[in-house]
Amino acid sequence: MYSHLLVTVAYEGQHDAAPSLEIAGALAAEGAKVTLLHVMEPAPVFALDYLPDNWREDMHAAIKADLGTLAAQFEHGSAVVVEGDPASEVLEFAQTHGVDCIVVASHRPGTHSLMLGSTANKIVARAPCAVHVARRG
Template sequence: MYKHILVTVAYDEGHDASPSLRVARALADAGAQISLIHVMDPPPSFAISYLPDGWRDEMHDAIEADLTTLAGDWENTAVHVTEGDAAQQILDVAQMQGVDCIVIASHRPGTQGLFLGSTATKVVSRTQCAVHVVRRAT
């Protein structure tokens, strides 16, 4: 169905990327490119002075290695590790890479999610390509 799928991967507590990866496999055309993305949250400004030198590079490298492992045996894959606003980074990478479908996980929103909006909601409302939202168990 799709030639280039971007799969978002979060590392928050209790999150399992395998449902999103299964959906991406089911939606992918033969020979499709599958890209995995994780957006690192910037640290709070008060904490930066307490972090060891090189922490950002070490975290980036560890996440990149994990995404590569998650990609597993797919033949045509890429991984992206960025930092900043998650929704905007996902949208920017999708546009720059010519993605035709984004697979993103979402949990059932609580009160905070309803007022502030979630990353999935922002991506769905702003993207120019198809989006498949994978419902996470609550």
């Protein structure tokens, strides 16, 4: 059982946080801290002129609110939204906040992810703690 779990939550495509949250609940020790983390990647430079003013702040607030609702199912749940490279930000958060288990979702690898490396692969390879990979389809 773990005392501080970090659950990565993506807001794209068919990512469903429910399996990762269920796993976190099963792995958490009594009174464990569970942090839900979303990493907002930078928008492509070419798209910035087409986005409305305050789009980043509005998106950040909406994601933080949704994460907060998800985190409320844990006694000591919290929600964090950061910006940057997903794997790097997850690893840095885990290192600096005493996380002892990261729960990350991953799809079945195909040729594309084997050649370029997926976020989950990078996290598993460099994590300072245990990592539980929640497989999707």
